[in-house]
Each structure stands twice: as C-alpha cells, then as structure tokens.
Amino acid sequence: MQSGGDYSNGFHGEVEKQLPGLSSFGRAKRRSRGVAHDPRGGLTNGVRVSDQLGEQKPLETQKSPPPCTDFDVAYFHSYAHVGIHEEMIKDRARTETYKEAIMQHQSFIQGKVVVDVGCGTGILSIFCAQAGAKRVYAVDASDIAVQANEVVKANGLSDKVIVLHGRVEDVEIDEEVDVIISEWMGYMLLYESMLGSVITARDRWLKPGGLILPSHATLYMAPVSHPDRYSHSIDFWRNVYGIDMSAMMQLAKQCAFEEPSVESISGENVLTWPEVVKHIDCQTVKIQELDSVTARYKFKSMMRAPMHGFGFWFDVEFSEPASSPAKTTSATSVDGGSSSMSPSREGNQKKRSNPSDALVLSTSPEAPPTHWQQTIVYFYDPIDVEQDQVIEGSVTLSQSKENRRFMNIHLEYSSAGRSFVKESVMR
Numbered sequence: 100m101q102s103g104g105d106y107s108n109g110f111h112g113e114v115e116k117q118l119p120g121l122s123s124f125g126r127a128k129r130r131s132r133g134v135a136h137d138p139r140g141g142l143t144n145g146v147r148v149s150d151q152l153g154e155q156k157p158l159e160t161q162k163s164p165p166p167c168t169d170f171d172v173a174y175f176h177s178y179a180h181v182g183i184h185e186e187m188i189k190d191r192a193r194t195e196t197y198k199e200a201i202m203q204h205q206s207f208i209q210g211k212v213v214v215d216v217g218c219g220t221g222i223l224s225i226f227c228a229q230a231g232a233k234r235v236y237a238v239d240a241s242d243i244a245v246q247a248n249e250v251v252k253a254n255g256l257s258d259k260v261i262v263l264h265g266r267v268e269d270v271e272i273d274e275e276v277d278v279i280i281s282e283w284m285g286y287m288l289l290y291e292s293m294l295g296s297v298i299t300a301r302d303r304w305l306k307p308g309g310l311i312l313p314s315h316a317t318l319y320m321a322p323v324s325h326p327d328r329y330s331h332s333i334d335f336w337r338n339v340y341g342i343d344m345s346a347m348m349q350l351a352k353q354c355a356f357e358e359p360s361v362e363s364i365s366g367e368n369v370l371t372w373p374e375v376v377k378h379i380d381c382q383t384v385k386i387q388e389l390d391s392v393t394a395r396y397k398f399k400s401m402m403r404a405p406m407h408g409f410g411f412w413f414d415v416e417f418s419e420p421a422s423s424p425a426k427t428t429s430a431t432s433v434d435g436g437s438s439s440m441s442p443s444r445e446g447n448q449k450k451r452s453n454p455s456d457a458l459v460l461s462t463s464p465e466a467p468p469t470h471w472q473q474t475i476v477y478f479y480d481p482i483d484v485e486q487d488q489v490i491e492g493s494v495t496l497s498q499s500k501e502n503r504r505f506m507n508i509h510l511e512y513s514s515a516g517r518s519f520v521k522e523s524v525m526r
C-alpha cells in the first residue's frame with residue numbers, strides 16, 4: 100500500500116492543519132455570520148425553564164459536561180445567521196419528511212413531553228406542539244434561540260413550547276421526556292458531530308422505551324465516475340483562449356480535489372450498488388462509537404468507466420422502538436423504501452425490521468435533491484476500471500483531534516494490482 104504525498108500515483112496525502120482562527124462550520128460553511136452570544140456565558144438571552152416552571156433541580160447528579168470550546172462557539176455562531184435556517188427550511192424533502200414523521204407518530208406525541216435538540220427557529224418544536232405535545236423543550240445554544248422564542252410567542256404556543264437558550268449538555272430539564280426530535284445530520288452524515296448531543300439528551304432525559312426521531316441513520320458509499328466535473332475543473336486548463344495552460348493542472352487538481360466536495364451527482368455517475376459505511380440505531384449508539392468509524396468495502400464495477408473517486412450519502416429512518424405496542428401501520432416511505440441506490444444484497448446491507456413500514460429521508464443521488472447533496476472524495480487523477488473489476492479497501496472517518504466538528508477521511512483503495520491511500524479533512 101503506497102501512502103499519499105505523491106502526485107505520480109494520482110493521490111496526494113493531506114496533513115491535518117491547525118486552523119488559523121475561528122472558522123465557519125457545518126451547513127453555514129460559506130455564509131457570513133451575525134453577532135453571537137457565547138453559549139458558555141449561561142442562559143442570558145432566551146427563556147429559561149425556571150422562568151416558566153418554577154424552581155428547577157437536576158434529576159440526578161450529572162457527569163460534568165464537555166467543555167464548550169472556541170470551535171463550538173464559532174459553530175453556534177454560524178447557526179445565528181438567518182441564511183442557514185432559510186436554506187434548511189426551504190429544503191422541502193427535509194422539512195416535509197420531518198413534519199410527516201411527527202404526524203405519523205402523533206400517538207406517541209399527543210399529551211407527551213418532547214425535547215427538540217437544536218431547535219433552530221423552532222419549526223420542529225412547533226410541529227410537535229401542533230401534533231398535541233403537552234410540553235416541548237426547544238433547546239438551542241445559538242442566538243437563533245432568541246428568534247425561536249419570538250416565533251413560539253407569535254404562534255400563541257408559549258404555554259407549550261419552552262425555549263432554552265443553551266447547550267443540551269448544560270441546560271436543566273426537571274422531568275423525563277417521552278420523545279426526542281432532532282435534525283442533527285451533517286454533510287456525509289457525521290460531519291458537525293451533532294449526534295453526540297442527541298445521545299447526551301437521550302441519556303439525560305429520555306424515558307425507557309421513549310421515541311427518538313429519526314430513529315436510525317445509515318451512511319453509504321459507492322465508486323463514482325464524473326467526467327464532466329473533471330473536465331470542467333481540470334481539462335479546462337489545457338487550452339485557455341488558445342493558450343496552453345496545462346501547467347496549471349496540478350494546482351487545479353489540488354485545489355479542486357484536496358478536500359471532499361459537497362455537490363449533486365445523479366444515479367448515472369454511480370458505478371455500483373452502494374455499501375454501508377455505518378448504520379446507527381439512535382436508541383443504542385454510544386458517543387465513543389462515533390470518534391472513529393472504519394468500514395471495509397468491496398465493489399464490482401458494473402461498467403467500464405473512468406473512476407473519479409467515491410461518493411457518500413445517507414438516509415435517516417423514522418420508526419418507533421421495536422418493542423413499542425403502538426407500532427404504526429400506515430407509514431409510507433418518501434423513497435418508496437426501495438431507492439435504487441439502496442443496497443439490495445447481502446454483506447454490508449442495512450437491516451430494517453420491516454422496510455415497507457419506515458418513513459425515510461434519503462440523500463441518495465436518486466432521491467429528490469436536498470441541501471446535503473452528496474459528498475465526493477475525488478482522486479487527483481481518474482482510474483480506468485473495467486466492467487466487473489473489483490475495487491476494494493477501507494474507509495475510516497474520525498473526528499479531528501483539533502476540532503471534533505471536522506472530519507478526517509482516510510481512504511485505502513486497491514484494484515487491478517494498484518493500491519493507494521488518500522487522506523483528507525472535511526473542515
């Protein structure tokens with residue numbers, strides 16, 4: 100196995116770099132940001148639970164919460180900007196699937212206590228209140244919580260939705276909850292590392308047998324061919340207004356393909372059925388499991404094509420705990436539960452107790468587009484693969500040591516006697 104750092108093999112190794120300062124994160128990556136409240140400063144701007152429910156005491160002695168780092172402050176800061184919330188809410192596949200999931204699980208929500216982990220503008224909390232929740236704790240550490248509180252008031256729901264402006268790790272809720280709802284998924288599912296906060300909420304407040312929406316998440320990968328992208332970014336330099344600028348090509352490859360690229364591909368770009376990188380059951384997953392995820396893969400190309408890298412996408416499923424007596428039977432799947440990009444063979448196949456029951460939000464290349472698009476880890480140079488050629492190796496996704504919200508990607512690849520490694524960082 101060769102390691103990166105050398106363009107001659109078509110791959111290039113990346114070393115993780117120290118960030119020069121606070122950066123923008125998550126889905127707010129490319130957005131400007133407003134003035135932020137420091138979530139370490141306490142619950143100063145929003146409504147505290149004790150303002151509405153009297154004196155609060157912790158249910159149990161909690162382990163001390165993880166520190167809120169400068170990176171976390173910058174992360175919450177990025178969510179104070181309206182643009183990111185507008186983008187998420189306008190993503191109809193996302194927002195309508197959450198709304199449908201809430202309505203489908205109305206029997207679990209009516210008259211019950213809900214916590215919305217990372218409520219943003221409060222939209223999911225309000226859906227839960229509309230579904231008949233007795234009380235919804237809407238928690239967000241970003242300054243957007245101030246607006247969420249205004250939205251709740253303007254909709255006459257202040258008696259039901261209690262906005263807590265602080266980290267899930269720090270706020271106090273003086274009762275157990277029946278339901279946790281959260282939209283925590285980052286690019287490539289695990290980027291942003293917000294699932295850890297959902298796990299914290301589960302372990303702090305969820306009643307045994309309580310509902311978590313979404314209940315499951317699955318990250319997939321598959322080899323992709325994307326000649327148009329390659330020619331648009333790289334071949335372009337061969338002839339620029341009649342000038343041979345191919346000397347620019349190495350730099351162009353480095354700039355275009357050094358980091359994973361969030362972009363939309365279609366099913367036609369995908370060379371094989373996908374494989375599962377990680378399947379998560381939100382009822383049982385442990386925070387430590389997410390520090391580093393490794394999966395081995397083995398694909399057989401379904402066609403002869405230049406392979407430009409690997410595509411990653413995910414889906415989440417909204418189903419009740421297996422033991423639940425009130426299992427709904429009328430559920431439908433937004434992708435019919437049988438997306439052609441969902442693997443249908445053994446091996447790393449996702450397990451569902453009853454696939455036709457599950458409501459699924461899919462970010463597959465063949466599903467309706469979402470703001471997550473797909474994430475492509477490009478090679479620096481394409482590799483020609485033949486039909487039935489075996490492509491195998493492993494991928495490891497791990498939280499960056501410097502900033503746990505960044506993701507290190509270590510990809511080992513071997514096919515037709517050639518073996519390489521590509522290291523990259525999603526920041």
Ligand SMILES: C[S@@+](CC[C@H](N)C(=O)[O-])C[C@H]1O[C@@H](n2cnc3c(N)ncnc32)[C@H](O)[C@@H]1O
Pocket residue numbers: 174175178184187188216217218219220221222223238239240241243265266267268281282283284293296
């Ligand atoms: C992807 S947005 C979802 C917003 C909203 N639920 C929606 O669906 O439109 C995630 C939100 O979670 C918040 N968040 C992330 N981690 C958190 C934590 N540990 N405690 C409180 N809020 C958190 C962020 O500030 C952000 O507003």
